[in-house]
Amino acid sequence: MERKEAQRRITELSDEILANVSKGENPFIKIPVRGSSNVIWDQDKGLLSLGDKESKRFFINVAHARKFMQTLLVASFSKQLLSEDVHASLRESFYSLKHTIKGSKENTFEEQGESDATFVDLEVALDILRDELHINADRRGVAAGHVIIEDRGDEINWSKLGSGGWAIPGNVEDIKFKDLNADYMLVVEKNATFDRLHEDKFWNKHNCVLIGTQGQAARGIRRLIHQLNKKFKIPVYAFTDSDPYGWYIYSVIKIGSMNLAHVSSKLGTPDTKFLGLTISDIYTYELENAIIRAKDVDIKRAHDLLKYPWFKHKEWEKEIKLMIKKRVKAEQEALAQKHLKFVSETYLPEKIENKEFLP
């Protein structure tokens, strides 16, 4: 989205409020309801999304006034960022926004939780990504492969960055994806797995883009995957630990998350398939000596996954129930028990060749 369009939407919001005021009406802001009561599973799109419940936040209402004030402060701050063309983290934004209101002892914001939530409100109200409002998410993740991007005037080739790779920033809105030569994206949970595949030049031998998420995929990573998928139409294969947390990482990349259901269509990539580790892999690849015993919390999470409609596939149900029955889990690095390069020379090529994916 153009910077001007984001500014225009903020101006539109404030114009509406001004119009209310000049008509002598109680000014309000319409904000779609977030939270589980208004999150729906859109099976056709394969994404979580928001329903059509809306709330109004009024200025003259003791329960709303503080939030109303905060929303306008956050909108004004974002507009300033956009007009000056600078970006800020949520933490910087909190400090920038926090001040004591003149003639009172009242602070505009007491805790970062308040300003964070208000940025999300604005994101929903304006149907615009927080990132497009120049608010940066925390950065995490690394990329390698035959991809050429343009970023802040630099042309960057992800295949020429040595053992390090390109550090994925928290905000990828201004990046131009110039060229890509790859058949798929391979997204891996662990740094150690990224390093293994990177050292073994997996992305070069198997013509893919390699992305390391370092745990749960940060916003910048999800948006990057979304954009690459959208522009170059290549599928995404997710490779995580064999446990409910790893499977959740996969589902967030694919369908979005409950918390951020309002932006799933911009952050999620339904064209993602789960490659592994599955619980069956433990037995197929004889990793019994490298398993970890599942804890009660893992079993509880596994039961939770069974309830989600997006895990209601017989393949997933089989895996999750097997985990519960055997009370086991396994890490990506468990494959090193066969031999170090087993993952890059045998496991991944076999899985991909045989299209052994979970939906």
Add this chain to the structure above:
Amino acid sequence: MERKEAQRRITELSDEILANVSKGENPFIKIPVRGSSNVIWDQDKGLLSLGDKESKRFFINVAHARKFMQTLLVASFSKQLLSEDVHASLRESFYSLKHTIKGSKENTFEEQGESDATFVDLEVALDILRDELHINADRRGVAAGHVIIEDRGDEINWSKLGSGGWAIPGNVEDIKFKDLNADYMLVVEKNATFDRLHEDKFWNKHNCVLIGTQGQAARGIRRLIHQLNKKFKIPVYAFTDSDPYGWYIYSVIKIGSMNLAHVSSKLGTPDTKFLGLTISDIYTYELENAIIRAKDVDIKRAHDLLKYPWFKHKEWEKEIKLMIKKRVKAEQEALAQKHLKFVSETYLPEKIENKEFLP
């Protein structure tokens, strides 16, 4: 260190053991004692280091036999990594090393803690970095600035990597530092601060190398700073939160850590100065509305710092005592309360211009 030299040292170790065996003696490995009883503060070098206490690990000794076996397994595994020229993470190494000993129900290793500790033993015994044994630390951190490196055949210019920057790998042993045009290294704790300074092109305007540690500096980052300082003789300025945790991050970069005292001379950079945040900065720069109240655990840590000889400078004692007295702390992002670019346009240039560093 050359790969061959690392292999030679492992061979030497095993030759000595073989010699013991063939003489009918009880074979043993000499390992310098780690832990606080043998850590000394070397004031001249400005580094923590190990004293000369040594222990012997015998094969024929019920208390030693298991550890003896583990040490040889780890040495053999490292030698294999070196001869095949591949690297492994600690986690992969654990899985590679773990197996059930033939004819028994005994596992070589039960938990990663055992193999991790054994790699450190070998590091001490051979006076060689674990990284030089091809064991990778977890990766973290990002770099930008006028630096040209060569890594896996790629020539990488840290000033041409857009908003992302170069992702610092866990192991920097094979990197060649070709060229550097900078007056100092600025090492910052928070991602948000890195992003702020990177967007404001601070490293370009002020001719420095910008390194983000993302919390405690990982091994790869510390080694990178050490190597750049050694080769190009530029000082390091550390910029962290104003709290005992931030100050500890600084001290680890400068003098090393108790746990890794045996490798301080390879990971530490005594030529590091502390730039901020100080507690005094809160009052000098009128950040009183952006402070955080210190918790009991912060106060306890502050008292701990006062006991360390490397914080026994009147400037540090003044700051730490001020923190204890006022019971406050502050984050780097607190400077955003003045305005977003205050840190890059005012705070840092003033501090550096006036050489307002703590030792």
